[in-house]
Amino acid sequence: xxxxxxxxxxxxxxxxxxxxxxxxxxxxxxxxxxxxxxxxxxxxxxxxxxxxxxxxxxxxxxxxxxxxxxxxxxxxxxxxxxxxxxxxxxxxxxxxxxxxxxxxxxxxxxxxxxxxxxxxxxxxxxxxxxxxxxxxxxxxxxxxxxxxxxxxxxxxxxxxxxxxxxxxxxxxxxxxxxxxxxxxxxxxxxxxxxxxxxxxxxxxxxxxxxxxxxxxxxxxxxxxxxxxxxxxxxxxxxxxxxxxxxxxxxxxxxxxxxxxxxxxxxxxxxxxxxxxxxxxxxxxxxxxxxxxxxxxxxxxxxxxxxxxxxxxxxxxxxxxxxxxxxxxxxxxxxxxxxxxxxxxxxxxxxxxxxxxxxxxxxxxxxxxxxxxxxxxxxxxxxxxxxxxxxxxxxxxxxxxxxxxxxxxxxxxxxxxxxxxxxxxxxxxxxxxxxxxxxxxxxxxxxxxxxxxxxxxxxxxxxxxxxxxxxxxxxxxxxxxxxxxxxxxxxxxxxxxxxxxxxxxxxxxxxxxxxxxxxxxxxxxxxxxxxxxxxxxxxxxxxxxxxxxxxxxxxxxxxxxxxxxxxxxxxxxxxxxxxxxxxxxxxxxxxxxxxxxxxxxxxxxxxxxxxxxxxxxxxxxxxxxxxxxxxxxxxxxxxxxxxxxxxxxxxxxxxxxxxxxxxxxxxxxxxxxxxxxxxxxxxxxxxxxxxxxxxxxxxxxxxxxxxxxxxxxxxxxxxxxxxxxxxxxxxxxxxxxxxxxxxxxxxxxxxxxxxxxxxxxxxxxxxxxxxxxxxxxxxxxxxxxxxxxxxxxxxxxxxxxxxxxxxxxxxxxxxxxxxxxxxxxxxxxxxxxxxxxxxxxxxxxxxxxxxxxxxxxxxxxxxxxxxxxxxxxxxxxxxxxxxxxxxxxxxxxxxxxxxxxxxxxxx
Numbered sequence: 001x002x003x004x005x006x007x008x009x010x011x012x013x014x015x016x017x018x019x020x021x022x023x024x025x026x027x028x029x030x031x032x033x034x035x036x037x038x039x040x041x042x043x044x045x046x047x048x049x050x051x052x053x054x055x056x057x058x059x060x061x062x063x064x065x066x067x068x069x070x071x072x073x074x075x076x077x078x079x080x081x082x083x084x085x086x087x088x089x090x091x092x093x094x095x096x097x098x099x100x101x102x103x104x105x106x107x108x109x110x111x112x113x114x115x116x117x118x119x120x121x122x123x124x125x126x127x128x129x130x131x132x133x134x135x136x137x138x139x140x141x142x143x144x145x146x147x148x149x150x151x152x153x154x155x156x157x158x159x160x161x162x163x164x165x166x167x168x169x170x171x172x173x174x175x176x177x178x179x180x181x182x183x184x185x186x187x188x189x190x191x192x193x194x195x196x197x198x199x200x201x202x203x204x205x206x207x208x209x210x211x212x213x214x215x216x217x218x219x220x221x222x223x224x225x226x227x228x229x230x231x232x233x234x235x236x237x238x239x240x241x242x243x244x245x246x247x248x249x250x251x252x253x254x255x256x257x258x259x260x261x262x263x264x265x266x267x268x269x270x271x272x273x274x275x276x277x278x279x280x281x282x283x284x285x286x287x288x289x290x291x292x293x294x295x296x297x298x299x300x301x302x303x304x305x306x307x308x309x310x311x312x313x314x315x316x317x318x319x320x321x322x323x324x325x326x327x328x329x330x331x332x333x334x335x336x337x338x339x340x341x342x343x344x345x346x347x348x349x350x351x352x353x354x355x356x357x358x359x360x361x362x363x364x365x366x367x368x369x370x371x372x373x374x375x376x377x378x379x380x381x382x383x384x385x386x387x388x389x390x391x392x393x394x395x396x397x398x399x400x401x402x403x404x405x406x407x408x409x410x411x412x413x414x415x416x417x418x419x420x421x422x423x424x425x426x427x428x429x430x431x432x433x434x435x436x437x438x439x440x441x442x443x444x445x446x447x448x449x450x451x452x453x454x455x456x457x458x459x460x461x462x463x464x465x466x467x468x469x470x471x472x473x474x475x476x477x478x479x480x481x482x483x484x485x486x487x488x489x490x491x492x493x494x495x496x497x498x499x500x501x502x503x504x505x506x507x508x509x510x511x512x513x514x515x516x517x518x519x520x521x522x523x524x525x526x527x528x529x530x531x532x533x534x535x536x537x538x539x540x541x542x543x544x545x546x547x548x549x550x551x552x553x554x555x556x557x558x559x560x561x562x563x564x565x566x567x568x569x570x571x572x573x574x575x576x577x578x579x580x581x582x583x584x585x586x587x588x589x590x591x592x593x594x595x596x597x598x599x600x601x602x603x604x605x606x607x608x609x610x611x612x613x614x615x616x617x618x619x620x621x622x623x624x625x626x627x628x629x630x631x632x633x634x635x636x637x638x639x640x641x642x643x644x645x646x647x648x649x650x651x652x653x654x655x656x657x658x659x660x661x662x663x664x665x666x667x668x669x670x671x672x673x674x675x676x677x678x679x680x681x682x683x684x685x686x687x688x689x690x691x692x693x694x695x696x697x698x699x700x701x702x703x704x705x706x707x708x709x710x711x712x713x714x715x716x717x718x719x720x721x722x723x724x725x726x727x728x729x730x731x732x733x734x735x736x737x738x739x740x741x742x743x744x745x746x747x748x749x750x751x752x753x754x755x756x757x758x759x760x761x762x763x764x765x766x767x768x769x770x771x772x773x774x775x776x777x778x779x780x781x782x783x784x785x786x787x788x789x790x791x792x793x794x795x796x797x798x799x800x801x802x803x804x805x806x807x808x809x810x811x812x813x814x815x816x817x818x819x820x821x822x823x824x825x826x827x828x829x830x831x832x833x834x835x836x837x838x839x840x841x842x843x844x845x846x847x848x849x850x851x852x853x854x855x856x857x858x859x860x861x862x863x864x865x866x867x868x869x870x871x872x873x874x875x876x877x878x879x880x881x882x883x884x885x886x887x888x889x890x891x892x893x894x895x896x897x898x899x900x901x902x903x904x905x906x
Contacts, residue, residue: 030328039136040145042072047149047581051157051218053646054210055573059118060637060649062573063630066125070623073128076136077623081616084609088134089587092529099522100127103483103515110482111489112801114758118633119483119514122573124626126580131619133584143589147549150581151229154222155339158346161207161215165353170443173200177441203445205353209574216359217569219351221556221578223363226347228552230340232545237337240330265319270312355448362562370555377539462505462566464498469509480516488804489513491846496902498848503571507564510571527561530583537590546589553586636756639748642687654765656686657745661769664689664738665776666731679725689741692720698734699727735777742773760801766793767810774817787821790814798838805845805852812838812859836863843892850899857892860885 034041046068055062079085087093100123103116110116137146176197204212322331351360471493472481481489487502494500504510512520534554541547560569560579569575637649644653663680682701689695696716703724705712711727714720728734746769753762770790777783794814797807815835822828836859843849843856864885871879 033139033141034145037137037139037142037145039072039075039132040142042068042075043133043137043146043581044149046577047146047153048156050577051153051574052160052208053574054208055122056210056214058647058650060634061646062122062125063634063648065573065577066121066128066630067627069125069129069132070627072136073132074620074623076132077616077620080135081613081620084612085135086608086612087131087615088138088591089533092526092533092587093131093134095522095526095529096127096130099515099519099526100124102519102522106480106482106515106519109479111485111803112482112760114756114760114800115484115488116482117629117758121626121630121633123483124622125573126576128623128626129577130580130584133581134587137584137588138592140592143585143592146581146585147225147229150578150585151226151340151343153578154226154347155343157207157209157215157218157222158343158350161205161350161353162346164207165203165205165350169200169203169445173441173445174443176200177443197441201441201446203353203447204355205350207350209572211572212354213356213359213567214569214572214575216351216354216356217560217563217567217572217575218578219347219354220359220363220366220559220563221575221582223344223347223351224367224555224559225552225582226340226344228548228555229336230344232548233333233336233340235545235548236333240326240333263316265312265316355453356567357453358566359563363559366555366559366562370551370558373535374538374551461499461501464495465501465505466509468493468495468498469504469506469513473509473512476513476516478516478518480512480514480519483514486510486513488801491805491849492803494846494848496848496899503568505567507568507570510568530586531558531561534586534590537586541590546592549589550586553582553589557582557586632756636752636759636762639752639755640762642748651761653686654749656684657688658765658768658772660684660686660688661742661772664728664731664734665742665772667775668778677727677729678731679727682720682724682726683722685726688745689738694737694741695726697737698731699729701725702727739773739782742769746770758800760797760804760807763793763797763800764807764810767797767814771814771817784821787814787817791818803845805842805849808838808842808845809852809855812836812842816859832863832866836860848899850896850901850903853892853899854896857889857896860892861889864889 046065050065053061053064076085080087100120103123104120107113107116107120133146137143205215206212207215207218209215209218318334319331322334326333351363468490469486472486472489475493486504490501504513508520508524511523515523534550534557538547538550538554541550557579560575560582563569569579634648638644640651640654641648642653660680663678663684666678679702685695695701701714701720701724702711703714703721704710711725714724746766749762749766749769753759753766767790770786770793774783774786774790777786791811791814794807794811798804798811801807812835815831815838819828819831819835822831839856839859843853846852864882867882867885868878871877871882
């Protein structure tokens, strides 16, 4: 008989889902269950801060969120590496990861490396956010934490949108009317002043998301989630009233807990209401401007008594009653029942004030179609068709929403008028340089009308965007133009009369244009799979509470997917963040029931543990790579922003410095023709020249004198008030004293460029500076050096972005400046020919622009006239080459006029 070898105890297999709330863990105290959710807790500050930090205005600030998301994803990846934790919904994660890799491959063929590099970092953040939420939020406690933070974020954005629409927007208009410096350097007015003034004048809600369309995309995701949470809260409240909790299980809070909770509730409400009411009372838009109302006067005692005293006390008292009756669960339920209906109404109201027809229609169609599918499922239609009907229903549902969205366009913006508003002087001193006409801007703005909503002008513009995008996609079908480069290449394909735009207003078309057919297929496959998977999970869910939550997430996602057909939700970092967050929550909530009912152990997982560990390693390396990529760009932009931690990469510092430099370095003809001293407001002086002594060496600080219309010079020992002005008395001396500071700033820009030597905008900024200095400095070695540096950086700009027509014009102008300092005729002719070739290339890159073609024609005409004059001086008659060049120039100018007429007619 063989001897049986005695074995030790078999190793316990790994738990399938160690993070899920099992029967034992569900009985743990709340604080212990919360602390077991590091990823959910880490998402809370990101969710609360993401809408408030606009990703379009401050693009580099997005990297803060990317780094935080990478850190949270690494928590799960480290667990996966060490313990072989099983990832969830592997096919969807694989599709999204492959889409990122397809986009990353466009770096090899991109038309502008910097834009694709930055976009790769942002899209990596979306991928890792989905990965972290799907795999790191596995329990009911974790889902509750994240959903609570999402609702709080919805509430904050809705309240801010209301305040911004009614009070902050009129205040901004008043600021711009008083001083267009704000428009030029703080609101990006240098890019397209007329369009920005027109947008500022229109009364549309945008909140902190900059664009009304972006706020609409945010709200159509928020409204279904809020309504679903509201319904389940009312259901829970009704169950609690029908089945009262036994006294021994009511969870009545201790007196100390009641006291602390009530006190903190009262204090928080007082702070919130005091701030809100004070803001409302201190900024009122009235005819003719803003009227500041003091909160302390007797006329305002009632609002303060109600909102700052009575309401907080009443709500704190209600919190005490809830705590005494049922403890913290009862207080939490009462809070949801009281807040969620108000929030839902506010979200719908703000969505209406965006006047986004596309957003409203996308939401309505998503709700109607989801309801229709659910009705069909209840009648047994899907069950009779079998499992094959689910993906078909999901595909038809998504296609129906997409087609419905195609029928809508965003609200048309009324055309700006040519009526000019009276000039607004910031100082009693002479007018500031660089002031712009604010047009018909008024503090009250312009309300949208029914005719505006019924107009199809914006839809026609979108059709022109899409037509141009299709040309671009067909021309770059396999590789795309590179992530983030739709706006760079759009002028190359833009037909005459088509609208100017930087995004396609169709995310799917833009993905096709930028990443080619492979990236487009992967992106659409991911969302089609999510639509199919989500619908299947909603239809199979039996628990009413969980089904409502799934419906809210699914309907909101469907609305965003439809809205993305006519807008740019996935290209707005804030809206895209919540879209991928909602997709991850949908998966986590949908798999929660399966994992709760799954066995505690799984032998199959033990066998697959090594595979998961191998997969975790490249994902960790990918996270480290993305973090390093983001840091390189961030450090360069941080230097450009002069060490500002918020607003990194928004170019405000560069704009304000250049604005100040234009004042101190005007062309000689401007100073010769000036009849009055040139002055600049102290509030316009940036940190370019930090030393008061350097400024006073060439001028003086002055304030309003005792008599109206007079100015008084400040003594050196007097502090400089904010209403003072700096008056230049000697510009030549000013240039000598301020030039070292300008050189120091340019050295900083070059240091930033050394860290990330791909940024075409930074190179163009250096070109602007050297061009400014070369035009204002007298002839000499310094001026020659500036001209040469201008050419060098202009060539570098074109190398970094060869298909940008504006950079070609910049290089052409720089080359002609370079030719003007040459004495050798052969060298002069060669450089002038190269400059004219750049003007020609710019016209070819933007063939539908009458303005660009006119610049090319004017350049050719001036060149021909110069050659004609040189030939007449040498031989006494003109040369055939010069006459032919002038003839071709007039033909180009005539064609430019035709294009400009076509643009106006469109």
